[in-house]
Amino acid sequence: MPPTDHQLLGTMTEAVHAVGALLRALDLPPEPARDRDEFMLRFSAVDEPALALMRERLGPLLPAAVWADELDTRLPEHGEVWLADAVDGAVQLLQGLPQWCVSLTLVRERRAVATVLHSPLLGETCTATSGGGARRDGRPMRPSVKRTLDAALLGTSQPPGIAREPEAVRGAGRSLSALLPKAGAIRNLGATSWQIADTAAGRLDGFWQYGTDDANLTGPALIAAEAGLAVTDLVGQPWLVGADGFLAAPQPLHSLMLAAIRD
Numbered sequence: 001m002p003p004t005d006h007q008l009l010g011t012m013t014e015a016v017h018a019v020g021a022l023l024r025a026l027d028l029p030p031e032p033a034r035d036r037d038e039f040m041l042r043f044s045a046v047d048e049p050a051l052a053l054m055r056e057r058l059g060p061l062l063p064a065a066v067w068a069d070e071l072d073t074r075l076p077e078h079g080e081v082w083l084a085d086a087v088d089g090a091v092q093l094l095q096g097l098p099q100w101c102v103s104l105t106l107v108r109e110r111r112a113v114a115t116v117l118h119s120p121l122l123g124e125t126c127t128a129t130s131g132g133g134a135r136r137d138g139r140p141m142r143p144s145v146k147r148t149l150d151a152a153l154l155g156t157s158q159p160p161g162i163a164r165e166p167e168a169v170r171g172a173g174r175s176l177s178a179l180l181p182k183a184g185a186i187r188n189l190g191a192t193s194w195q196i197a198d199t200a201a202g203r204l205d206g207f208w209q210y211g212t213d214d215a216n217l218t219g220p221a222l223i224a225a226e227a228g229l230a231v232t233d234l235v236g237q238p239w240l241v242g243a244d245g246f247l248a249a250p251q252p253l254h255s256l257m258l259a260a261i262r263d
Contacts, residue, residue: 003061005114005129008106012116013125015057016102019050019086020120023093023102032095043090050086054104058082065106068215075214075241081107083218088117089191098122099190105219110241115219117197126197126223134226136201141227144205147252149182149260152205155195157188159213168211168244171234175208175261182260196220199248200227206249206257210234214241221248230254234261 003011026046033039055067065080075081082104087093089100098121105115117126126141128134134141146152156176162168180186189195192209193216199207200223209217221239225231232238234245236258249257 005106006132008061009114009116009127009129011061012058012104012106012114013118013127015054016104016116016118017125018057019053019102020118022050022053023087024120028094028096030096039094042094043087046093047087047090050102051084054082054084054086058104062106075107075110075218078109083107083112083215085193085215088193088216092190097190099194101191101194103191103193103216103219105222107218107241112218112222115222117193117220117223119194126200128219128223128226130222130226132226134200134223136197141197141200141223142202143200143227143229143250144202144253145250146205149179149184149253149256151184152253154179154183154186154257155189155199155204155207156186157192157195157207157209157216159192159209159211159216161213162211165211165244171210171245175210175234178260178263179208179257182256192216193220196224196248200224200229206247206253208234208245208247208249208257208261210245212242212244213246217246221246224248232258234258236262 068083085103088103093100101117101119105112113130126136198204221231229248230251231248233243
């Protein structure tokens, strides 16, 4: 009998913790890379062993599942996929900044069914299963109870490929201009996935992003929804893989953010 999603979550968490320990033990260069080529070499030296460890731990569990890096950017309509980002926020890690995490999601029929985010530096782990709730270190995640934008701390980010989406670039600029005068504060605090988890936990009050970013949004969207956030695209429809925008916030703030963006 195949393992249940809840059983898989435990093994996924163990694998992500092992990857986090590996990354923390790496002896990184003290100075940032001087150019893109050097950055990519350093990234490969970090990412490849971390991803190999994740595959070693998880590969035997679901032999028929494919890994997202074996696919085109579009997730398949059917079957199971491991969506893994062994170093989510690699730019921050290689710059000596703390805003990075390990991200792992099991996708079935293009929907996340189990996800784990782990911040080795914070020592925190966020998990969710479809219909099973969202937890940080085993405790249910509780979103913000704020009801006005002028008291809200909002997060935002950009997908890695936003340069290929000129309309998303323009939308990001317009939305920032619309929300800046209304929000208490707006920040980009590093890894997209962890910002969404922080929104699910009430550390941030809302998060939005323009552009298609399935790799960074699919798992965190499950955490956000299971924590009780409204999770949509930027026209207010339920967020689905392939959407060109993302918005997650408690319902009162979600409506206010969406209205400001659309106006």
